[in-house]
Amino acid sequence: MARAAAALAALALASPAAAQLKVEKPADLAAPVTLGPKQGAIVVGIRRPDKMSEHKGGTFAFARYDLAKRDIVAQPKGAKKAGDTTTYWVQVRSGDKTLAAEYLVMPVTEGDYVLFGASPAKVPQILNTFCLGAPAFHVGAGEVVYFGDLTPYPRVKLVDGTSTEAMAWSSHPDAAKAALAKQAALAAALKPAELRNEATYGCAAVTMTAYSVPGAPALPPAEGEAAGK
Numbered sequence: 001m002a003r004a005a006a007a008l009a010a011l012a013l014a015s016p017a018a019a020q021l022k023v024e025k026p027a028d029l030a031a032p033v034t035l036g037p038k039q040g041a042i043v044v045g046i047r048r049p050d051k052m053s054e055h056k057g058g059t060f061a062f063a064r065y066d067l068a069k070r071d072i073v074a075q076p077k078g079a080k081k082a083g084d085t086t087t088y089w090v091q092v093r094s095g096d097k098t099l100a101a102e103y104l105v106m107p108v109t110e111g112d113y114v115l116f117g118a119s120p121a122k123v124p125q126i127l128n129t130f131c132l133g134a135p136a137f138h139v140g141a142g143e144v145v146y147f148g149d150l151t152p153y154p155r156v157k158l159v160d161g162t163s164t165e166a167m168a169w170s171s172h173p174d175a176a177k178a179a180l181a182k183q184a185a186l187a188a189a190l191k192p193a194e195l196r197n198e199a200t201y202g203c204a205a206v207t208m209t210a211y212s213v214p215g216a217p218a219l220p221p222a223e224g225e226a227a228g229k
Contacts, residue, residue: 017041017107019085021075026092026104033105033183040110040139043176043190045149046094047101055097057122058152058167062090063201065114065136070222071201072114085109093122094152101149101172103179105186110141114199115211118167120152129205135213136199144189146176148213169213 016036017027027033027041035041046058064073064087075088087108095102114136117126139145151168158164173192180187195216 019109020087020107021079021084022089022091023087023106023108024091024093026095026106029105029180029183033107033186035107035142035144038110038141039107040141040143040145041186042090042106042108042113042139042193043103043144043146043180043186044092044106045101045103045172045176045179047149047151047170047172048097049100049151052153052156053151056120056152056154057094057097058118058120058150059091059093059123059126060118060150060167061092061116061126062113062147063116064088065112065199065201067112067136067199067219068223070199072116086111091126097122101175101179103176105144105180105183108139110139110143112136112138114201115147117205118150118211120154120165120167127205128207128209129203130211131201131203131205131208133198133200133210133212135195135197135211135216136219137193137195139193142189143191144180144186145193146171146173146190147193147195148172149175 016034048054066073090106092104115130115134117128119126148169148171153166155163156166177187177190195213196219197212197216198218
């Protein structure tokens, strides 16, 4: 009986991550994480390298993106009832704010995603949107895609004397891989996201702005734009 219970427990731990319309909780890295046949994962870091970011939280979101239409793919009405398991929304919240860096793994269905918004605080809902231009990237089946690290700065002084909040992007792929040391399959599949800036989409938020990842190329013109239509 004890052996059967242990076998069932091991099988449960090795089961693929459940496909979700909205992914709001990271995978539990204390247990084996297995991706389903049409799943990949987005790995994101929250980094606190200095006094301005120390003990600060962060929240950011990704949305499914249609490259051809240059717009967000909204979750269809009745999707859950219809058995749709496509991931349309990914919201990431920081965990332990005492850590200098933390890495979160968000299992998603394969497809294109765009950074929707970000806040240097652990909030229940994102109120801004980067609809005027944001980084987009693809997650293929079986791929573990590292988006990068974001550093929360609740208050940053600008050169004109004003101040703003920010979530600063940086890339630390070796640290991300080290964080997955106990997840051999995820670590082996880990690769940097092929980020492309200037992905635009319909605006609907309290604050509408843009976000650009340093050094990332811009998306090429959409088909209609390229043809001068």
